[in-house]
Amino acid sequence: MLFNSLAFLVFVLVILVLLxxxxxxxxxxxxxxxIASYVFYGWWNAWYLFLIVGSTLLDYTISILIxxxxxxxSRRLLxxxxxxxxxxxxxxxxxxxxxxxxxxxxxxxxxVEHIILPVGISFYTFQTMSYTIDVYRKEIEPERNILKFxxxxxxxxxxxxxxxxxxxxxxxxxxxxxxxxxxxxxxxLILTGYxxxxxxxxxxxxxxxxxxxxxxxxxxxxxxxxxAFSFQIYFDFSGYSRIARGISGLxxxxxxxxxxxxxxxxxxxxxxxxxxxxxxxxxxxxxxIPLGGSRSGNTKRNILLVFIISGIWHGANVxxxxxxxxxxxxxxxxxxxxxxxxxxxxxxxxSWVPFRxxxxxxxxxxxxxxxxxxxxxxxxTISLGPLRxxxxxxxxxxxxxxxxxxxxxxxxxxxxxPILIFYFSAINETFIYFQF
Amino acid sequence: MKRSYIFSFSxxxxxxxxxVIIATSFIIDKILISKLVTIQKLNRVYSDRYTNIILGxxxxxxxxxxxxxxxxxxxxxSLPGTANKLWLGVLPDLLTDSLIQRIIICVDDTDSLxxxxxxxxxxxxxWKLDKNSLLYDDLxxxxxxxxxxxxxYLFGEGYNIIxxxxxxxxxxxxxxxxxxxxxxxxxxxxxxxxSLHDFDSERIASDLYLDNAAEDRLELIDNLLSNSSDxxxxxxxxxxxxxxxxxxxxxxxxxxxxCQFYTVENFAGKRELFFDAKHFSxxxxxxxxxxxxxxxxx
Numbered sequence: 001m002l003f004n005s006l007a008f009l010v011f012v013l014v015i016l017v018l019l020x021x022x023x024x025x026x027x028x029x030x031x032x033x034x035i036a037s038y039v040f041y042g043w044w045n046a047w048y049l050f051l052i053v054g055s056t057l058l059d060y061t062i063s064i065l066i067x068x069x070x071x072x073x074s075r076r077l078l079x080x081x082x083x084x085x086x087x088x089x090x091x092x093x094x095x096x097x098x099x100x101x102x103x104x105x106x107x108x109x110x111x112v113e114h115i116i117l118p119v120g121i122s123f124y125t126f127q128t129m130s131y132t133i134d135v136y137r138k139e140i141e142p143e144r145n146i147l148k149f150x151x152x153x154x155x156x157x158x159x160x161x162x163x164x165x166x167x168x169x170x171x172x173x174x175x176x177x178x179x180x181x182x183x184x185x186x187x188x189l190i191l192t193g194y195x196x197x198x199x200x201x202x203x204x205x206x207x208x209x210x211x212x213x214x215x216x217x218x219x220x221x222x223x224x225x226x227x228a229f230s231f232q233i234y235f236d237f238s239g240y241s242r243i244a245r246g247i248s249g250l251x252x253x254x255x256x257x258x259x260x261x262x263x264x265x266x267x268x269x270x271x272x273x274x275x276x277x278x279x280x281x282x283x284x285x286x287x288x289i290p291l292g293g294s295r296s297g298n299t300k301r302n303i304l305l306v307f308i309i310s311g312i313w314h315g316a317n318v319x320x321x322x323x324x325x326x327x328x329x330x331x332x333x334x335x336x337x338x339x340x341x342x343x344x345x346x347x348x349x350x351s352w353v354p355f356r357x358x359x360x361x362x363x364x365x366x367x368x369x370x371x372x373x374x375x376x377x378x379x380x381t382i383s384l385g386p387l388r389x390x391x392x393x394x395x396x397x398x399x400x401x402x403x404x405x406x407x408x409x410x411x412x413x414x415x416x417x418p419i420l421i422f423y424f425s426a427i428n429e430t431f432i433y434f435q436f
Numbered sequence: 437m438k439r440s441y442i443f444s445f446s447x448x449x450x451x452x453x454x455x456v457i458i459a460t461s462f463i464i465d466k467i468l469i470s471k472l473v474t475i476q477k478l479n480r481v482y483s484d485r486y487t488n489i490i491l492g493x494x495x496x497x498x499x500x501x502x503x504x505x506x507x508x509x510x511x512x513x514s515l516p517g518t519a520n521k522l523w524l525g526v527l528p529d530l531l532t533d534s535l536i537q538r539i540i541i542c543v544d545d546t547d548s549l550x551x552x553x554x555x556x557x558x559x560x561x562x563w564k565l566d567k568n569s570l571l572y573d574d575l576x577x578x579x580x581x582x583x584x585x586x587x588x589y590l591f592g593e594g595y596n597i598i599x600x601x602x603x604x605x606x607x608x609x610x611x612x613x614x615x616x617x618x619x620x621x622x623x624x625x626x627x628x629x630x631s632l633h634d635f636d637s638e639r640i641a642s643d644l645y646l647d648n649a650a651e652d653r654l655e656l657i658d659n660l661l662s663n664s665s666d667x668x669x670x671x672x673x674x675x676x677x678x679x680x681x682x683x684x685x686x687x688x689x690x691x692x693x694x695c696q697f698y699t700v701e702n703f704a705g706k707r708e709l710f711f712d713a714k715h716f717s718x719x720x721x722x723x724x725x726x727x728x729x730x731x732x733x734x
Contacts, residue, residue, distance in 0.1 A: 125628065
């Protein structure tokens with residue numbers, strides 16, 4: 001069930017009510033949250049519950065074995081086995097269609113027909129891999145309570161699209177949580193999260209989707225489409241993260257910050273310290289640093305490799321690799337020359353074009369609109385009409401102001417945002433990062 | 437931590453927001469929704485007393501340049517979307533009222549004769565129609581699930597309401613007169629060819645399948661036409677590709693002898709007469725109006 005659906009809101013309400021009764025009986029909330037998480041995940045596709053339960057049992061067992069075995073080689077082997085299994089699942093469900101496209105058409109057709117990407121697999125496999133590696137490195141003790149561990153893997157507020165939680169942050173909180181917390185800060189996160197997603201992101205999506213479907217863009221509509229998507233993806237993903245953190249806060253569990261106003265960044269390095277923070281720190285801690293980081297003499301290789309892998313993580317498409325490569329190259333370039341803020345922003349926004357493009361051909365057609373100076377009415381309004389264009393410009397133009405106001409809980413926004421959500425929601429039934 | 441935090445200003449503010457939403461829903465309903473062109477036309481087609489009325493979709497809406505000098509007794513109630521399905525719902529009502537009219541219907545070639553699909557048009561505010569009308573009944577069946585219950589029916593509708601309200605007041609690319617909306621702009625060659633491609637790839641059926649509900653509707657209209665003093669004129673509006681109109685042909689078979697039927701020739705293939713593959717340019721609308729000036733000039 002989607003976060004922006006009535007069913008989900010009812011679901012959360014039911015959980016809160018049940019938890020409030022639960023806490024009166026002085027029972028641990030973990031079993032209830034675990035059942036709720038399985039219900040949530042099973043809502044997408046009940047068969048994939050076997051997948052996530054299997055993955056949970058495997059990593060639970062392996063982590064306990066790792067902690068008990070003294071032999072370093074055996075421990076390493078077990079760790080690799082866990083990583084290999086998780087990666088195999090990820091590769092099979094996410095990349096096998098793409099890979100077999102070049103190998104066997106029959107196999108490819110069969111896979112296209114029968115494989116459905118399990119929702120959230122990119123996130124929970126990374127999460128469990130981080131846990132196993134941390135246990136192997138002896139940074140944390142393995143969790144002995146199977147229910148707590150299972151909750152760590154399947155916790156529904158962050159299961160589908162992160163944040164990618166570290167066990168060291170999550171598990172201690174689960175151990176101490178005992179009741180619901182009706183905090184204003186949680187309500188603030190939920191309210192602003194929904195506003196970002198169903199008002200800002202989904203209204204921008206109307207323009208973005210049409211611009212990608214339209215066949216005669218001009219420089220104005222292309223630029224507006226690029227800007228609109230840059231803000232759409234930010235509001236969409238950060239909106240989801242806020243809702244996740246807000247709902248989790250009601251249960252007394254604080255999830256990690258995933259976005260820290262990334263468009264306030266002044267450089268690509270700064271940007272990646274603010275955008276999808278849990279993913280970038282995952283790559284840093286489990287790929288970049290083990291490769292030697294910036295101390296091995298292979299800094300350039302390591303940075304490019306991390307960002308190419310990051311691109312591949314986002315999707316089985318050359319365009320994502322191109323996006324990752326572009327960011328990696330910009331990070332390297334920044335080390336050599338100073339890039340001014342304006343140039344940084346232009347490249348940053350342009351880099352979202354390959355991210356959004358379904359393929360390279362569509363990307364080049366889209367970008368060719370930048371060189372069309374035919375400013376007629378229809379190419380400028382792309383059949384959406386002038387009001388939609390103005391509305392899109394308004395959202396983009398007011399976004400920096402809104403983000404500044406939103407940094408602190410604001411009593412006027414508690415009044416205004418529900419009204420705007422009610423009247424200006426444009427329900428788009430996907431969250432962009434759900435597809436990853 | 438104080439238990440009173442649940443009554444903090446955030447919850448109070450949000451409660452006030454709910455009250456504001458309810459209040460504004462009433463106001464918007466009175467000031468804006470009732471003035472929307474769709475609602476006005478759907479109601480006025482019953483209450484107005486024009487001698488000649490035009491019913492159809494956006495093609496008919498943009499096909500007739502009516503002026504006050506000659507056409508004071510004519511009004512164009514056409515609406516964009518699959519509106520001929522609307523009018524096949526309202527036609528029985530018009531045939532049974534006391535007013536004697538010339539009803540000019542421009543049917544499009546559509547998959548089903550009457551409103552079936554939940555995606556048919558955007559007539560979300562149908563509940564403002566006369567509940568005894570057949571049109572209300574038709575719309576109720578298809579749009580009922582799209583309508584949220586009060587006070588949620590305006591959820592997410594803010595943009596649409598503003599757009600629809602402003603469109604008729606600030607339209608720069610069209611001429612709005614006596615219910616007609618004539619396109620004044622011009623598509624580029626690429627855009628025009630794209631519209632041709634889209635139109636060309638639409639369903640081409642060799643036969644028109646009608647379900648029981650549609651057959652019953654035609655039968656009802658047939659019976660009413662036999663006893664009505666109204667004159668019903670069916671017009672087969674031309675398109676750039678000259679594609680046939682199976683709905684028009686079916687109506688011609690059903691109502692021959694009871695109605696007048698006109699097919700417009702010499703339009704197909706003439707770029708200057710079309711805005712896109714189906715809709716008329718200003719020149720096309722002028723030419724079409726001249727063809728039927730005898731209908732409108734009393």
